[in-house]
Amino acid sequence: MTLMKTIRENAQKLSKCIVLPEGTEERTLKAADYILKEKLARIILLGNKTEIERKSQEWSLQFTTNARIIDPLNNPDKEKYAELLYEIRKSKGLTYEEALVLTEDPLYLATLLIKAGEADGEVAGAMNSTGNVLRPAFQIVKTMPGISVVSGAFLMILKDNPYVPENILVFADCAVHPDPTASELAEIAISTARTAQSIAGLEPRVAMLSFSTKGSAKHALCDKVIEATRIAKEKAPWLQIDGELQADAAIVESVGIHKAPGSLIAGKANVLVFPSLETGNIAYKLVQRLAGAEAIGPVLQGMAAPINDLSRGCSVSDIVNLVAITATQSAGM
Structure with a gap:
């Protein structure tokens, strides 16, 4: 079905x-x-x-x-x-x-x-x-209590992808907020996990994406993702989340084991949170066009x-x- x-x-x-x-x-x-x-x-x-x-x-x-x-x-x-x-x-x-x-x-x-x-x-x-x-x-x-930012998620439906056993990934933010702060990015992660759960029926495993995995690069942009991950864990202790992770470390198990040993999310993520609207929007369109994924959305999240x-x-x-x-x-x- x-x-x-x-x-x-x-x-x-x-x-x-x-x-x-x-x-x-x-x-x-x-x-x-x-x-x-x-x-x-x-x-x-x-x-x-x-x-x-x-x-x-x-x-x-x-x-x-x-x-x-x-x-x-x-x-x-x-x-x-x-x-x-x-x-x-x-x-x-x-x-x-x-x-x-x-x-x-x-x-x-x-x-x-x-x-x-x-x-x-x-x-x-x-x-x-x-x-x-x-x-x-x-x-x-x-907005919802504890959430100050509205964001847009896409449900990406893939076809027999070896890296995505459930054939569903949830991407955010792909539609609303151009350059979230670390605190806002944490809120986007929490909202997207709820979207994955309530709409796609997934048990959310959230990867906070960057061009660095666990300190492989040093930059203020990586620091923002690391801080966002910390805040999200503090705000939502129930959330399965890890970062910062590169995209391959997030969804390819062999890469995740190599780059982020001990991570419960690396190689198993089904929710991908992008560090900016620019990266999220580009990513969903590339996956939609090049991988033939069906993109359902944007689903606006964060409203009461x-x-x-x-x-x-x-x-x-x-x-x-x-x-x-x-x-x-x-x-x-």
Whole structure:
């Protein structure tokens, strides 16, 4: 059974509620129809109800009538959400009148629905930039306790790779934070381990990657990874983690034994934490293209509730998969 099929089956069992703020967008509506048909999640669509119904008829969508539809511009509960937003942001200078206006923005309303406990997660980005998706998330949902940084993980599905018995690696950060500090890198490691556990079903074995293995090179960049490993161990004593390790020492057992004798992670890692966004992004794209790996993500991690960002070039299938992932992610929070 493929990982994505397993994730979809888990989502069916969980019956989580996911809000889709781009409710009138064609791919989003078609994805919602499929999700509701397959019972992967309960769905809230944000947008004009008449437009959603008209487009559903135009595209012969049969199941969107099972979605809860909220029109942000004509919302009878607008004042309730405005009051919630005002309470959250008044210390930052937000007025109640400004909060009323912001609740008309689907991206703000989506995160307010999560904060109010009416939705378990959000998927957006088919029509909006990452910055626009994340801004209200940071302001309203915020990060998990003990986590200050949001990062993006990719599930890399390999085909019969001799170095990866489980055929799954989790890479991070590949999408969000350009140059994390040692403390932030430690948080990314902890978040990625949780992602590997909750979504991929892995027992995470985390390698903190560098161009050095156990002091083979001396540089401030290596020192950052060493310090990040120390902090991660302190913050999450349960975590199986080691660093600094070169990539081959992390995943090739014979190399790991030679370069890092005694390490419980070297040669056995299934979670790879890269020292910067630059290295992580390059690595996942190379593995995807040259090794023919399937790259699922990015899965945003570190938020107090799962809010995931799509590429604006996403397909209907991409949205369906990310909704299933978001539903699964919410179960582990």
